[in-house]
Amino acid sequence: MRILLLSDIHGNLPALIAIDRFFADTPFDVICNCGDSTVYAPFPNETLQWLQDRTAYSIRGNTDDKVITLLQGGTFKKPHNEEKRIMYRSTVETLNDQSKEYLLSLKDSQRLHLSNFTIGLFHGSPDHPRELLFADTPNSRFQELSLLTDCRIVITGHSHSPYHKNIHGTHFINPGSAGRMFDGNPAASCATLTLSQQDVQVDLHRIAYSVEEVVTALHQQHLPEIYTEMFRQGRKLN
Numbered sequence: 001m002r003i004l005l006l007s008d009i010h011g012n013l014p015a016l017i018a019i020d021r022f023f024a025d026t027p028f029d030v031i032c033n034c035g036d037s038t039v040y041a042p043f044p045n046e047t048l049q050w051l052q053d054r055t056a057y058s059i060r061g062n063t064d065d066k067v068i069t070l071l072q073g074g075t076f077k078k079p080h081n082e083e084k085r086i087m088y089r090s091t092v093e094t095l096n097d098q099s100k101e102y103l104l105s106l107k108d109s110q111r112l113h114l115s116n117f118t119i120g121l122f123h124g125s126p127d128h129p130r131e132l133l134f135a136d137t138p139n140s141r142f143q144e145l146s147l148l149t150d151c152r153i154v155i156t157g158h159s160h161s162p163y164h165k166n167i168h169g170t171h172f173i174n175p176g177s178a179g180r181m182f183d184g185n186p187a188a189s190c191a192t193l194t195l196s197q198q199d200v201q202v203d204l205h206r207i208a209y210s211v212e213e214v215v216t217a218l219h220q221q222h223l224p225e226i227y228t229e230m231f232r233q234g235r236k237l238n
Helices: 013-022 046-053 062-071 082-094 097-105 141-146 211-220 226-233
Strands: 002-006 028-035 109-114 117-122 153-155 164-169 170-174 188-196 199-207
Touching: 013 046, 013 188, 028 117, 046 082, 046 097, 062 082, 082 226, 141 170, 141 188, 153 164, 153 211, 164 199, 170 188, 170 199, 199 226, 211 226
Parallel strands: 002 028, 117 153, 153 170
Antiparallel strands: 002 188, 109 117, 164 170, 188 199
């Protein structure tokens, strides 16, 4: 079984199109997405439709949670930065009814049984949806987390930090951010997971996409200029 692992797409449809093209000759049986599908790149409807069209197993992340809060008439204290708050408001104003319904249906974690493996989807970690786990997080923390779940494969996002760690038989995988990397390389990040009997194979990928399509759409929607530089540089600047 071949599985495409995604997280932190952040409304970046051109990145998803590039991923589609990259794997065009090797289709997937399943797609798993660990949340933060909306906000920052200006294609929320198209991104959510892409996930629905492929019947992806998808959960929500912290940016999705804030969008849902606004959809339900609430407010939030963070982020304080007005440039960031504009991006949330813009997403809410852009969402169509189908996208709203889909977003509201998502849970904050999901448990799957695929090819004799139990797989957990979490945005942050099995301990907390906003825990930040990085490639250089001590293995001792991953060992602690392995005791909190019986999932043999744990897929997370949130940190935008791609890694694969096998900690005493529990595989922890973060595919990185498909739509908004922070390491100075704007290329989309994703992972492939291949399962066969008791074997687990993980490959991490970086895939170039048309950043200027995102920049053009940001300009057309009169969104803060700083985001054009963030997408071009592949860095977080605010």
